[in-house]
Amino acid sequence: MKPRTLYDKIWDDHVVDEQPDGTCLLYIDRHLVHEVTSPQAFEGLRVAGRKLRAPQKTLAVVDHNVPTSDRSKGIDDPEAATQVAALAENARDFGVEYYNERDVRQGIVHVIGPEQGFTLPGTTIVCGDSHTSTHGAFGALAHGIGTSEVEHVLATQTLIQKKAKNMRVTVDGQLPPGVTAKDIVLAIIGEIGTAGGTGHVIEYAGEAIRALSMEGRMTVCNMTIEGGARAGLVAPDEKTYAYLKGRPKAPTGAAWDEAVRFWDSLKTDEGAVFDSEIRLDAASLPPIVTWGTSPEDVVAVTGVVPNPDDIQDENKRNSKWRALDYIGLKPGTKITDVTVDRVFIGSCTNGRIEDMRAAAAMVQGKTVHPSVSAMVVPGSGLVKLQAEEEGLDVIFREAGFDWREPGCSMCLAMNADKLKPGERCASTSNRNFEGRQGFKGRTHLVSPAMAAAAAIAGRFVDIRDWK
Amino acid sequence: MEAFTKLNGMACPLPLSSVDTDQLIPARFMKRSRAEGYGGFLLHDLRFDEAGAPRPDFPLNAPERAGAQVIVARRNFGSGSSREAAVYALVDYGIRCVIAPSFGDIFASNAVNNGLLPAKVTEADGESLIAALEDGAHDMLVDLEDCRIVVGNLSVPFTVDPVWRTKLLNGWDDIDLTMSQADAIKAFVAADVQARPWAMPRRGG
Numbered sequence: 143m144k145p146r147t148l149y150d151k152i153w154d155d156h157v158v159d160e161q162p163d164g165t166c167l168l169y170i171d172r173h174l175v176h177e178v179t180s181p182q183a184f185e186g187l188r189v190a191g192r193k194l195r196a197p198q199k200t201l202a203v204v205d206h207n208v209p210t211s212d213r214s215k216g217i218d219d220p221e222a223a224t225q226v227a228a229l230a231e232n233a234r235d236f237g238v239e240y241y242n243e244r245d246v247r248q249g250i251v252h253v254i255g256p257e258q259g260f261t262l263p264g265t266t267i268v269c270g271d272s273h274t275s276t277h278g279a280f281g282a283l284a285h286g287i288g289t290s291e292v293e294h295v296l297a298t299q300t301l302i303q304k305k306a307k308n309m310r311v312t313v314d315g316q317l318p319p320g321v322t323a324k325d326i327v328l329a330i331i332g333e334i335g336t337a338g339g340t341g342h343v344i345e346y347a348g349e350a351i352r353a354l355s356m357e358g359r360m361t362v363c364n365m366t367i368e369g370g371a372r373a374g375l376v377a378p379d380e381k382t383y384a385y386l387k388g389r390p391k392a393p394t395g396a397a398w399d400e401a402v403r404f405w406d407s408l409k410t411d412e413g414a415v416f417d418s419e420i421r422l423d424a425a426s427l428p429p430i431v432t433w434g435t436s437p438e439d440v441v442a443v444t445g446v447v448p449n450p451d452d453i454q455d456e457n458k459r460n461s462k463w464r465a466l467d468y469i470g471l472k473p474g475t476k477i478t479d480v481t482v483d484r485v486f487i488g489s490c491t492n493g494r495i496e497d498m499r500a501a502a503a504m505v506q507g508k509t510v511h512p513s514v515s516a517m518v519v520p521g522s523g524l525v526k527l528q529a530e531e532e533g534l535d536v537i538f539r540e541a542g543f544d545w546r547e548p549g550c551s552m553c554l555a556m557n558a559d560k561l562k563p564g565e566r567c568a569s570t571s572n573r574n575f576e577g578r579q580g581f582k583g584r585t586h587l588v589s590p591a592m593a594a595a596a597a598i599a600g601r602f603v604d605i606r607d608w609k
Numbered sequence: 610m611e612a613f614t615k616l617n618g619m620a621c622p623l624p625l626s627s628v629d630t631d632q633l634i635p636a637r638f639m640k641r642s643r644a645e646g647y648g649g650f651l652l653h654d655l656r657f658d659e660a661g662a663p664r665p666d667f668p669l670n671a672p673e674r675a676g677a678q679v680i681v682a683r684r685n686f687g688s689g690s691s692r693e694a695a696v697y698a699l700v701d702y703g704i705r706c707v708i709a710p711s712f713g714d715i716f717a718s719n720a721v722n723n724g725l726l727p728a729k730v731t732e733a734d735g736e737s738l739i740a741a742l743e744d745g746a747h748d749m750l751v752d753l754e755d756c757r758i759v760v761g762n763l764s765v766p767f768t769v770d771p772v773w774r775t776k777l778l779n780g781w782d783d784i785d786l787t788m789s790q791a792d793a794i795k796a797f798v799a800a801d802v803q804a805r806p807w808a809m810p811r812r813g814g
Contacts, residue, residue: 155805158797159790165772167790169797171808178639179692190784195794198810207640221640265808272691272715286691288719290783298787300794304772336627337685340714370688372714393807401807436627457683461626554636554690563659575631575689577654 145411147308148375149343152283152408156266158300168303171265172282173295174251175202175238177229178556179270183293184232195299197237201260204229204243205250207556210519210546213243222557236296249522249548252276252364252490256356257524259389263378263405268295273490273572274373275366279359280386281378281408283343286367307341307417309371310410312348315425320606322500323358324492324570324589326350327365328430329422332440339371342417345410346376350424356385357496364491365572368437378405431477431602432574432587434465439574441477443592443604449473468576469584470564477602480586484567485516485597486579487543487590489553492570493521495528497590501570502534504594504608510542511600517544517559519551543597555580568596611724612780613753616705618678620749620760621668622742628652628682629689630716634698636690647694648701679749681708681738687716687727696723706751708758708767710735721773724780726753728767737763753778 146154159167180202187193194200207222217223226243233240241248247258252273255261261277267284268274270292277284287301295301311330331338344366351359359376366374376382383402386392393401428442439462441448450462450473466473471480487493487501498520510516518538520526526548529535535545552559553571561567561583570593571578574585588596595603638650656667663670669677680699686709687695696719699707706726717727728751730738738749741760750759751767753774758765775781787794802809 159793161772163772167787167793169794169801172810179694182643182693192784206636219640224642225640260810262808264805270691270693272689274691286715288691288693288696288715288722290693290719290722294784294787297784298791298794299798300787302783302787304770336688337711340685340711367689367715370685370713391811393811397807404805404807457624457626554631556636556640573629573631573689575629577635578631581635581654581659 145414147410147414147416148281148345148377148408149283149308150414152264152266153305155264164304166303166305167300168266170268170295170299170301171199172260172267173200174255174267174269174274175200175292176206176251176271177204177225178206179289180232180292181225181228182289183296184236186293187236187296192297194236194238194296199299200238200296202229202233202238202240203248203251203254206550206554208243208549209557210549210551210559213547217243219557246523246527249525250490250493250550253493253521253525256280256360257389257522259386259392262386262392262401263382264408268301272367273364276360276364276490278363278366278374279356279376280382281375281405283373283375285372306343306372309339309342309344309418310416311344311346311420311422313346313350313422313424314348315350315423316353317350317424317427320429320591321427322589322591323354323361325427325430326424327362328432328437328440328587329427330420331365331369331437333422334369334420336368336436336438337370339366339369342371343373343375344369344371346374351376352379355496356381357494360494361491365437368572377409429589429592429605431592433469433471433477434462435468435574435576436465437572437574437587439465443477443602445477447471447473447475447477478604479601481566481601482514482568482596483565484561485514485593486552486567486569486571487517487593488519488521488551489571490521491572492590493519493525495525497570498525498529498534501590501594502537504591504605505541505543505598506537508541508598510597514597514600516542516597517546517552519546520548522548552579554578568593568602610780610782613705613724613726613777615753616678616751617748619674619676619747620679620681620742621674621677622739623668623680623682624739626683627685627688630687630692630695630713631689633687633695634692639692639694643697646701647698648703651698651702673747676703678703679706679708679751680704681735681742683735684710684732686712688713691715693719696720696725700725708735708738721776722783724777726751726769726777728758728769730758730765730767734765738765
């Protein structure tokens with residue numbers, strides 16, 4: 143048999159039907175549903191009188207628009223409340239398991255999937271959210287879909303797909319202290335550009351990826367979509383199994399042993415061919431800060447804001463000038479001279495326990511800069527609980543951080559957590575697009591430790607020098 | 610879904626690259642029901658200033674582009690968030706075709722699922738189309754049967770995935786098509802339960 147990649151293997155396992163033109167009907171093992179991209183899908187089912195093909199393979203949770211303040215007395219925003227109520231009703235009517243805003247298991251859909259053991263290696267996972275790529279950290283083929291496709295999966299448990307190309311990104315060597323998974327993925331996007339992975343599935347490999355924790359691998363896979371690829375993958379290994387074993391929805395007993403044997407067979411075969419290959423050296427990576435309005439606009443914390451005039455292509459040059467105009471920075475400005483007004487630690491990129499720990503370690507015994515407003519939003523109720531058991535909430539609160547309820551929050555500013563026009567934010571989220579964190583808000587993407595240090599210093603600092 | 614064969618309509622140039630779906634519809638509007646239509650939110654923060662007044666220099670706001678059905682943009686159109694609301698905003702505004710050198714993957718499939726044609730052209734042809742529109746051309750013919758775009762004397766080819774083309778030409782609905790394969794799905798599941806018993810979810814946990 144021809145050597146196959148990890149992607150090839152998962153794909154082959156899920157093909158229900160293949161047409162001569164290559165269009166496939168792909169079986170979907172797991173479907174995550176949230177309140178914003180599902181209402182029209184459920185409505186479509188109702189109108190057509192359809193039921194769910196496999197409600198037990200579907201899990202619903204509210205995350206995008208819920209407030210991160212006290213929710214025990216309900217949701218003030220009437221539009222958000224309506225959307226949340228609609229998901230509760232749809233889950234009940236269609237027989238879907240649902241975590242509401244007061245459930246300790248509630249959280250960002252891409253944090254709770256792995257946390258509950260709903261996410262498993264070798265499975266296909268979809269959700270009406272582009273950061274579904276996160277689950278690829280477990281060796282699951284996972285990607286975002288639109289609402290029409292959500293309806294299609296609800297009704298048929300399949301998706302009409304054409305196979306993507308294989309790309310491998312190998313990160314060799316060891317990360318220096320102070321450099322994290324977030325810096326790896328920002329460096330990759332800087333290298334390939336935001337459309338570099340379009341039409342591909344990316345497998346992340348190499349010593350530095352293997353050395354990452356599951357949380358770190360999730361951070362890398364999460365931002366795969368920022369490089370244009372729908373899905374990212376890391377081959378499952380002992381770390382993957384150790385993370386999953388004993389999770390509420392993970393297999394147990396003999397089924398677990400059988401699963402592990404299966405998962406061990408998923409690794410890319412020796413000699414398998416990738417359509418494109420990228421290599422990076424982890425040892426040479428610095429802490430990274432984005433300077434513009436695209437995740438590809440990356441620079442080392444020790445660097446300066448680049449000069450768009452150095453770009454040959456006229457359209458690209460103009461678009462980068464436009465970005466600088468929006469972000470309010472001048473070429474040549476040292477990154478460590480850029481001051482921030484807000485700090486956001488959270489999101490499906492960096493809202494897990496390891497991220498909370500990394501940020502807390504930077505702020506312990508220190509105080510948030512007087513001109514900065516800083517918030518920490520745990521990725522789920524269980525992350526919050528764990529952090530509180532470890533006393534991290536006390537460290538954050540004593541330093542002057544706001545410690546909030548779980549949700550997507552200021553990553554996309556659908557709830558009350560948003561930047562005011564002109565405000566500049568050090569954010570651990572995934573998109574620095576215009577207006578993403580609030581109308582006219584300015585976003586700089588960084589790692590949790592970098593964001594925490596910026597909160598204390600009031601500007602970006604090289605955390606390798608942090609004392 | 611409404612079939613798409615040939616469109617002869619007002620075109621508007623949007624000479625920007627990487628117009629992401631957060632630009633196409635800012636997230637804050639996605640809490641609204643679509644019953645009222647999403648057209649007013651299309652490219653909201655580019656079209657309107659802080660006070661909500663239309664920006665006169667934004668192409669879609671030009672009086673002579675009123676009623677635009679085609680947008681011609683630069684590369685990587687629709688990148689970012691998977692929100693189908695971005696397509697709803699375009700469709701509800703009246704747009705039936707977006708022409709660009711490349712599209713975000715998820716955006717493009719969402720577009721097709723709503724009868725909106727994502728027509729791919731070369732960078733050079735894209736620039737020629739933008740230039741023609743900026744020079745005063747208004748009407749554009751988009752012919753999906755011939756995969757050709759005509760504006761004035763300019764005629765350029767475009768590409769679209771052949772399966773998507775067939776689907777658009779016929780106005781097919783995916784779910785109906787897949788439902789006709791119910792037996793194949795049933796057979797797959799029966800075999801899969803044997804091959805991957807561990808993949809069956811544990812309800813409740």
